Amino acid sequence: MDFLSQNWHLVALAVGAGLALMWPSLSGKTAGVSASEAVRLMNREKAVLVDVCEPAEYAAGHAAGARSLPLGQIEAGAKALPSNKSLPIVLLCASGMRAGRAARQLQKLGHEKVVVLAGGMNAWREANLPVEKGGA
Incomplete structure (x- = not known):
């Protein structure tokens, strides 16, 4: 848990990258x-x-x-x-x-x-x- 609180910016970056990769399927784009x-x-x-x-x-x-x-x-x-x-x-x-x-x-x-x-x-x-x- 200590890692997450100290490296919140890396976690946010990883989540953002994951959402960007999933965006076409989430938005219904073909x-x-x-x-x-x-x-x-x-x-x-x-x-x-x-x-x-x-x-x-x-x-x-x-x-x-x-x-x-x-x-x-x-x-x-x-x-x-x-x-x-x-x-x-x-x-x-x-x-x-x-x-x-x-x-x-x-x-x-x-x-x-x-x-x-x-x-x-x-x-x-x-x-x-x-x-x-x-x-x-």
Whole structure:
């Protein structure tokens, strides 16, 4: 007990570091993955790529093979989502903000592995991955 009272600053630092490491899981934030990690998930784990942009944004340019499911239609969009809730889902939007909200909704609906493409379509394009236009 003497150690704790004499080194309270070290204890406070250790507790702070622990909280900082646990913050993403405590705050309900979802994991953000790089474009290369998203492609790896799609190739090795059969992840489904879902674009949560609005239809006009999706038509203007989306990741090749991405399914369109606008953020506002997540709960009604069962056809665009895999029925197997253990399959990974990679969500993307223009920047990653809407995809984060969509990820939280999908987790509440029971999907087990939902990740967000960090940087959204901007990161996809920067990685020189294929982009398609049209369709919704």
